[in-house]
Amino acid sequence: MQNGQILEVTAGEGYLVELSPGLISDAPGLAGRLSALLGLTDPSVRAVIVTDSNVGPLYAGKVEAALEATRPGASAGVITIPAGEESKTPLELVRVLEAMASLRLTRKDAVIALGGGVVGDLAGLAAALYMRGIRCLQMPTSLLAMVDSSVGGKTAVDLEAGKNLMGVFSQPVGVLIDPEVLRTLPAREISCGWGEIIKYAGLDGDVLAAVRTELGPCRSGIAPLPSVGLIARSIDVKRRIVSEDEKESGARRLLNLGHTAGHAVETASRYALSHGASVAIGMHILTKALVKEGKLPRAMLEDLEELLRQAGLPSSIPPELLARADLDFSIDALLAVASHDKKSAGSGVNLVLPIAPGRAEVRKVSWEDFRAMLETGL
Template sequence: MQNGQILEVKAGEGYLVEITPGLLSDAPKLAGRLSARLGLTDPAVRAVIVTDSNVGPLYAENVQAALEAARPGASAGVIAIPAGEQSKTPAELVRVLEAMAGLRLTRKDAVIALGGGVVGDLAGLAAALYMRGIRCLQMPTSLLAMVDSSVGGKTAVDLEAGKNLMGVFSQPVGVLIDPEVLRTLPAREISCGWGEIIKYAGLDPDVLAAVRQELGSGEDGSGLAPLPSVDLIARSIDVKRRIVSEDEKESGARRLLNLGHTAGHAVETASCYALSHGASVAIGMHILTKALVQEGKLPRAMLEDLEALLLKAGLPASLPPELLARPDLDFSTDKLLAIARHDKKSAGSGVNLVLPVAPGRAEVKKVSWEDFRAMLETGLR
């Protein structure tokens, strides 16, 4: 078993990201962590677990038992949402808020977000809104949520116009990660998380070197990505931790974390979420890199390197033929551009794009809609 790691995020009131292999199966240790992060020695404090229909049956009972071990009466119960992106809606958010009110939670109480990115985003937003804000502890169970969405305080649900358009910045009181739970995930979810790890590789040369080393053991074309090491999970979080600590609310450096996301969100939305978020980010990164190579602004070796990493991670570099063949889906440039215009990174006459400039380096640049259209057309060919 690999050793755990602790990282500090200097955003909001500051909090720790604790990576502890085996935490969810170690009741005394989990009880101690929950008590420390939520102040469960106070008899007035309770915590409700928000989870989904996949994760809840696996781990909610363990977390409830740990809450009760920390202090009898500390558990306020479990609220479960249907698994999947389709639950990340205003209607489901209101249902969770009504359930929290039905449990008579007070401002001293807390939410435990137990699940993947959808649960973390929705539960975090519910906590931020309930009684104008109660505490939220993130306990991510997917690779994507561990390395990305559980850290940084972005909470949101989707609107029909696009992803994450209804949300607030609200930092958690802590993040507890048990990487052992990754062994229960299907291959698609592991690959999805690799999409965000490869994004960090585009922002940090050290992460790029580590990704190349760990994916080097992958079987080309197998579609099965290896589990990342605790060290690589921590390295990925560290990139985000450093950027978020510098720019909590995305007015500057934090925009770098959107590498691959503008085009990625567009194809994800156009696919009606048949594409995972990680796969969509992978396609988004490939679109931009390919367009810049065609324009002579990047060496072809960068595109080839990205394609090799995506292949070993079981991620697509382009839109899958089976989705392109579906008559109910529209991946035309006009459709993707229309979706992108509703993206949070839209800036009136153009969009703030994160563009790769060298291996392990990217920059934010304002790009006109005409130029972005051209990049989409070139990158999708």
């Protein structure tokens, strides 16, 4: 791994995103960062670790030991949720809040979100709600969480109607990233993270060039681990946009490239599709539709398809899911999900549309036009 990097996010009170390879295994180094970020030299301050059933056995013990190394009693314990999107519910959120209350956490205490995107979203929301808000430190362990969900302060759980419909903007006090933990992830999770990295490639020419370089040698369709430099480049795109538009009233909408159609597909699959795979399909739907309408060159679609193939991501809904009688991927079903999406705007929807390699823009599209794009792009 390469040397670490530090990026500053100026949203909220401002915080740092620190990429430090090997940090979780460096007990003294981790203890020092936790103490500094959470103020653990104060004997009345504690931190609780929120993690999941996959990540907890691997890393929760190391983080808890680092907390205790700063000061005996600094750890308030570990709260573990079942791994998977199915845990990102109001019911599980309340269970975590009740566990936090049973530990007698106070407003001076903090939450450490140790895990992937589900843990980061749920633990971040729990921290924002508990006693009207306590601090949260994000420690993402999945590629998707590192490059995307841990940065920017979006916290949420899902409702039956759709993803992330119950949440608040609440910036963390910091983000600590140890890229070495990616080595324990299965190939599916690495590909999932590449879905968001390729999204950033659709927004930034430098990221696009870096993605082409790192995926270029990949012929097997099994995605490689991205370099620390590419992880940092991806975060930097989000950092710049979030610092300009914290609560998604303007430029931050660009970060939803591929997400409107992608969230609809993801929800319709009942989360059989990963988030990254769903975003990949969403980007492909829009690009394919625009190419068929003559608004984009075919080379852009071919380039996207090649990057998705190299990253081990689908460009369309897999046949085995389309064949399932319990899943409905009809246009009407996808539109019904999309109508509940946060990007819905009454008579239409705010779509992020690619306009050139490494460039996209937000346009309000009528529901009739969005239907036509789904029909053309699927």
